[in-house]
Structures are given as C-alpha cells and as structure tokens.
Amino acid sequence: MDTISTSKPRRGRPPKDPRAHGDTRETLIRAGLELLTSQGFAATGLDSVLKLAGIPKGSFYHYFDSKEAFGRALMDAYDAYFCAMLDRWLLDDTRPALERLAAFVDNAKTGMARYDYTRGCLVGNLGLEVGVLPDDYRIRLEDALQGWQTRVRACLGEAQQEGRIAQNADLDALAAFFWIGWEGAVLRARVVRDAAPLQTFFQGFVAGLGSAASAQ
Numbered sequence: 001m002d003t004i005s006t007s008k009p010r011r012g013r014p015p016k017d018p019r020a021h022g023d024t025r026e027t028l029i030r031a032g033l034e035l036l037t038s039q040g041f042a043a044t045g046l047d048s049v050l051k052l053a054g055i056p057k058g059s060f061y062h063y064f065d066s067k068e069a070f071g072r073a074l075m076d077a078y079d080a081y082f083c084a085m086l087d088r089w090l091l092d093d094t095r096p097a098l099e100r101l102a103a104f105v106d107n108a109k110t111g112m113a114r115y116d117y118t119r120g121c122l123v124g125n126l127g128l129e130v131g132v133l134p135d136d137y138r139i140r141l142e143d144a145l146q147g148w149q150t151r152v153r154a155c156l157g158e159a160q161q162e163g164r165i166a167q168n169a170d171l172d173a174l175a176a177f178f179w180i181g182w183e184g185a186v187l188r189a190r191v192v193r194d195a196a197p198l199q200t201f202f203q204g205f206v207a208g209l210g211s212a213a214s215a216q
Contacts, residue, residue, distance in 0.1 A: 024055060028053050028055060036125060037121065071133075075122070075141070097164070117194070182198075185197045
C-alpha cells in the first residue's frame with residue numbers, strides 16, 4: 001500500500017493513539033472500497049468518502065497526498081482482499097478443483113445479491129475509466145488481474161490432473177478467458193440485477209472444459 005514519505009510535512013493532526021491512527025486509515029479505505037465497488041473513480045468525490053467514513057478532510061490528507069494516492073491504496077487493498085477470497089475457495093483441497101471454482105462463483109453470486117447488485121468489482125469499474133486515469137493505474141489493474149489469473153490457472157492445472165481438462169489444453173489461455181468473461185458477467189449482472197449472467201458464463205466455461213477433455 002502507498003505510504004507518505006516522512007520527509008514531507010503532513011497535513012492534519014494524527015491521532016495520539018497508534019491504534020486510532022490505523023483505525024482511521026482503515027476506515028477511509030473501507031469507505032473508499034464501498035464507493036468504488038458501486039461507482040466510478042471520477043464520480044467518487046472526496047467529500048463522499050469523508051461523509052461515509054465520518055472523518056474530517058484534514059485527517060484524510062494526513063494519510064494520503066491526494067485522491068490519486070488514495071485510489072492506489074484502494075487498489076492494493078482490494079487486490080489483497082480478493083486474492084485472500086480466491087485462496088479461500090481455490091485452495092480448498094477437500095473438494096475437486098472445478099467444484100472449488102464453482103464455490104467461488106456461488107460466493108460471488110451471494111455477495112452481489114446481498115447488495116442488490118449495486119456493487120461489483122473495483123478493478124472492473126476502474127477498467128471502464130482507464131483512459132482517463134493515471135497511467136500507472138492501468139499497470140496496477142493489469143497486475144491484479146494477472147495475479148487472479150495465476151490462481152485460476154493453478155486450479156485448472158489440478159482439474160487437468162483429475163482428468164477434467166484435456167492434457168494438451170492451454171491453461172494460461174483458459175485462465176485468461178475466465179477473467180475476461182467473468183468481468184463482463186459481473187457487469188451484466190449489475191445491469192439486470194440478477195445472478196443469471198454469472199451462472200450462464202460459468203456453465204459455458206465448464207462445458208467448454210468438458211468438451212476439450214472428451215475430445216482428447
């Protein structure tokens with residue numbers, strides 16, 4: 001996550017309690033994540049973040065130099081959260097590999113329904129605005145997607161060992177295809193406010209894997 005150099009003067013008065021210092025920063029991060037999974041970066045003003053977090057503007061600038069620095073911290077936090085969630089499902093060796101991927105999908109469906117499909121993927125939302133965002137945002141977004149792709153690729157590798165995917169299948173391409181399709185399915189689910197696009201995509205993805213294995 002981004003930090004502010006101690007050599008620069010900081011605006012705002014930091015909390016005296018170190019725990020409060022961390023809590024304030026985390027409160028800002030949580031508020032930012034809530035807003036940026038619901039709307040775009042350009043549409044998210046700092047006043048909205050501060051109102052949701054219940055924190056004065058002076059305190060914000062003690063932790064972040066700018067809205068752009070805040071956005072970088074949010075990308076880091078969301079990526080860490082999402083990687084942990086993927087690991088929770090995809091590394092569960094008590095079930096077959098493709099069942100793990102299905103469990104991730106079911107969890108995502110439940111999560112989107114909980115917020116009435118008003119919240120989606122922060123990386124996907126920022127990706128829609130990438131042309132007007134700082135150039136390093138594009139690199140950070142791609143790095144996050146590559147990390148998620150690596151996790152799915154490993155899961156597909158286990159499915160291949162289980163005979164669910166053809167031995168000559170291109171697992172890198174399949175993992176890339178999963179995330180390209182998944183981000184589109186999340187967007188469509190928000191449009192229709194229903195989990196059907198997520199299920200349609202995943203059923204098609206798994207059906208393709210089965211066809212490849214049977215054709216071997």
